[in-house]
Amino acid sequence: MRKLLLLLTVITVGLLFIARLFYLQVYNEKAYSLYEDNAIRKVYNYPKRGYVYDRSGKLLVANQPSYDVMVIPREVGALDTLEFCSLLKITKEDFKRIYEKAYKYSPRLPSVFVPQLSKNDYAVLQEKMRKFDGFYIQKRSLRDYQTTIGANVLGDIGEVNRRIIEKYPYYKMGDLIGKQGVELSYEDVLRGVKGIKFIQKDRFNKNIGPYKEGKFDTLPQPGKDITITIDSELQQYGELLMTNKRGGIVALDPSNGEILALVTGPSYNPNILVGRGRSKNFTKLFRDSIAKPLFDRGLQAQYPPGSPFKVINALIALQEGVVDTNEKFTCRMGYYYGSRKLTGCHHHKSPVNMNKGISQSCNAYFVNVYRRIVDKYDDAGDAMNKWSDHAKSFGLGNFLGYDLQVGRPGRIPDGNYYDRAYGDNRWGSTYTVSNAIGQGEVEATPIQLANMAAAIGNRGYYYTPHIIKEIEGDTIPSKYTTPKHTTIDKRHFEPVVQGMFDVYNEGTASTLRIPGIEICGKTGTAENFMKIDGVKTQLTDHSIFVAFAPKDNPKIAIAIFVENGYWGSRFAGRMASLMIEKYLKGDITRTDMENWILTHSLENEYAKPYSGEPFKINKETTLQVVEKVQAPKNNEFNNDSSINPNQ
């Protein structure tokens, strides 16, 4: 026993130590990674972010240097605080506060003292920098917008947050990442790959030298330039027309699905999200819950499409063979089921065939057609599913799959939807007639409607809308170059297209004709409601217009919706007509129409629900006339005096 005491102690200690080492080195330790080694400093070398060009090769987004004043608190010596503060345009209290914050973070490590100096401030400061020990200037690259338009398309970049860093370890604190628009969609392409240098440091955080002579260091790979499908002139014109209105414009090239213009109103100047004012301005935009400038109405505004949806019902009816193009239906200022009026209509000749039904936008005609579709099968659910599949083949009722990161799926109800609402087989065509005229359960976004117009213009197929035209040294994803076919046979399109053509010739948009261009379109008017103090209140109708032109081999398909614009041709129709002329002809011949749009504002209409007083809608409203909105001059964009992001 006496002999064993030390022996057993030695063995016990040995085993205990091995267990402890196992815990420290094997059990508790992740695989070694140079990136997570605290003894190695990682110095990143940021590549140039790719430029963004429009479809004609015009530069839209470039880069500009920005200068941060950095501080290493421990190295700060005696300085003329007053002079320093006035150079940086901060108060003495700011100086104290920022300095203490930096010191608290670390006396040894650099902190940002004042971020993103303007070029002028930098120029003045740089000469005097030697007087201020412990401070230095660090260069960063920011976006430089060569334009004031397309904020919703171009997007912006901002610093990554903790959540992004956790999800994508590529990003480190302080890195910039695309936050909206193409900056977000094509982040991977635009950003390039940053280079890295590994530097061995000692326990005082001083650099000793390159780790292993730089064996693992990498060079930065510059970001690729991209060309987007936006026609910046059309975009700019669209934004001009949208001034003082709220709504969205989506213009597509039906022959390839390229988004020619994507306008949302109200928008903002992308330059305000660059530089020192960024967070302040962003907060302002973000908090504006009434005008919602960050809400892309072209992509996100989901509403009942109204009359433009009628053409889909016409096409489905032809495909299902439930109606003949010449068959006429009577309209008695509405559709009557027995003696009950299911839906109203406006005054026009009666009875109407399909062509007149479309061009006169006859509600009764489409209720008849719709009922034929739904009643074709014994089971209304099966019929509804069939109808739903046809409608969805136009890209409605689900996300389109375009390359911008915001959107809404829209809604095309099917049999299940009504089974859930009314109970199995406890409903029929009369329950859902609102779908006949694009009201009720059907909902769509402007880009879906533009795409629908493109599919009709193409007589049965469309390309997934997209914003990317070219990626430097790369090809665009094949899903944007393969056509998607609708479930409607090509031969059924011609009568419908003719109906849409007659909308301009003799129908609801006959005042909007453009000499020399054959336009096919469809007006729409959508009722809408808002809850004011808990009471559902009707507001002035939305003005909707969907069109494509020319009639054969269309070059542009467009959907416009103007909130509370009252009727289809009033705002949206005029704007569509102007946009089409601008795109196809390059010039506007009907300046009176342009003037009308530019001098009429809907701002007082938008203020009504918030006035706290009862207000009138639709017929009883009068339009607000304003001074004509001026287009910005092209050379104004690069001039620093006109746009000061720091203000």
Added chain:
Amino acid sequence: MNRENHRGFKFDWVIIIIFLLLVTFGWLNIMSASHVGEIESYFDMSLPYGKHLVFLGLTFVLIVLILSIEAKFYERFASIIYIVAMLALVGLFIFGKDVNGARSWYGIGSMTLQPSEFAKFATALAVAKYMSDLQTDMNTLKHQLRAVAIIILPAILILLQNDAGSTLVYASFFFVFYREGLQQIYLAIVLSTIVLAVLALKFGILPTAIVAAIIVFGIYFFRRKKRASLIQSVVILLICISFSSGVKVFYEHVLKPHQQNRISLWLRLEKDPLKLEKMKKEEAYNLIQSEKAISSGGFSGKGFLEGTRTTGKFVPEQHTDYIFSTVGEEWGFLGTTFVVILFVVLIIRILFLAESQKSQFSRVYGYAVASILFIHFTINTGMVMGLIPTVGIPLPFFSYGGSGLWGFTILLFIFVKLDSNKINEW
């Protein structure tokens, strides 16, 4: 191995091979821990690894010397060697040189010598000599006190030089005394002392007293045969309680703040997170860095000279007391386990050989060697991997330093010599 026929093989080669492995591996790690930039020459005398190579060279001269001296010399001259060593320790008070607050070195030109490293083998020899005396009987208090006096003298001298770590080494002689016949009661006392001290510090006096009472009266009720009287039990309990209180007082009023902090960190006594943070910053910096370095090595390590924390000198004193963290970072779990196994095998081998000695002197000395190596190994590696509060003592054969290396070499090779001589004993 036929020891009797071949003179060259009479030394114990297991010990010698382990020794060689340890010093070689130690030197490689010292090189890792102390090199600056590219290694230009192994004999760079401005850097620890160059100097240590010279120390190693001299070590082999020492070994040859020790092995060539007649084995009986060590027994005969044990007392004189002990007296010389003690005088060397006393001399420090007059001629010594202060390094880091400890007056433990003689300065000879640019070289320094640390007599406390040599006092260990001298004390071991003296203890062996005293205990192997036919008149010594470890069952009598008088002889026990004398034996303790032999180890207390160097312990106190070293403590007075402010080298608390080295003092602790002399506690290892308890293993020797116990092996040589110290009563069981002492083992019980030592164990209860440790347990009581830890309990008192960690949980306070009252819980400790309750635990002690339960154990003491438990023994009283269940041991029916040789039952101690009730009064005896009460007295023992009172002693336990007063001892616990004593420990608390000692901790709070006698220990220096940095020693208090080390124990506090070890037993996790501090609950206030702010104070704990401060304490960690002040006291546990080395410990945290060394644990991180060891952990970062993972299973197979980052490779020789590739340790980023070692290269960045994150662990202070890494080439001396914290050399084991270099092993951890660069050689990983495989390396650290290898070193632990080498030490365990070495100590067990010495124990095994000690038990087979014919003379009591050799056996006691062997036991002392094993105990000293064991306590060094346990405290040093235990501290570096965070199991034991910070105590500054070197890892034998591994840590940088001439005195330490030579002290341990002499300690070990005197035993190798004694062992080789056992065929001549009768």
